[in-house]
Amino acid sequence: MSLNIMHVDMDAFFAAVEQNDRPELKGKPVIVGGNLDKRGVVSTASYEARIYGVHSAMPIAEARRLCPDGIFLPGRYERYSEISEKIFNIFLKYTPLVERVSIDEAFLDLTGCHRLFGSSIEIGKKIKEDIYNELGLTAS
Numbered sequence: 001m002s003l004n005i006m007h008v009d010m011d012a013f014f015a016a017v018e019q020n021d022r023p024e025l026k027g028k029p030v031i032v033g034g035n036l037d038k039r040g041v042v043s044t045a046s047y048e049a050r051i052y053g054v055h056s057a058m059p060i061a062e063a064r065r066l067c068p069d070g071i072f073l074p075g076r077y078e079r080y081s082e083i084s085e086k087i088f089n090i091f092l093k094y095t096p097l098v099e100r101v102s103i104d105e106a107f108l109d110l111t112g113c114h115r116l117f118g119s120s121i122e123i124g125k126k127i128k129e130d131i132y133n134e135l136g137l138t139a140s
Contacts, residue, residue, distance in 0.1 A: 013104035015046035029070040
């Protein structure tokens with residue numbers, strides 16, 4: 001039996017959590033970063049902010065220049081960890097073999113899971129649906 005590995009990455013995770021927790025932010029350019037003064041860097045940016053060229057690891061000052069109307073928020077890492085645990089619990093419904101890459105990213109070993117859950121594509125769809133239905137977030 002050959003290995004069957006799936007990679008799952010949450011979409012703009014920190015910004016998506018902020019938009020999910022505060023619906024008034026949906027559809028707006030949200031930038032989450034460390035020190036929001038001069039020297040901090042962008043942790044993540046919503047897709048609405050990415051249109052302006054804002055991306056992770058960019059200095060906050062540059063992000064402000066590119067997206068002056070952006071909504072700049074400090075990171076709420078305890079909240080992100082809480083949501084991350086819920087996401088990883090969803091992964092564990094499909095396989096016990098989950099390798100965490102980061103707070104919002106993992107490799108899942110689906111070898112041998114197909115009899116229970118269907119093809120890799122079907123499992124991927126189910127995982128994405130579970131994450132969206134339970135948490136209101138999207139994954140790739």
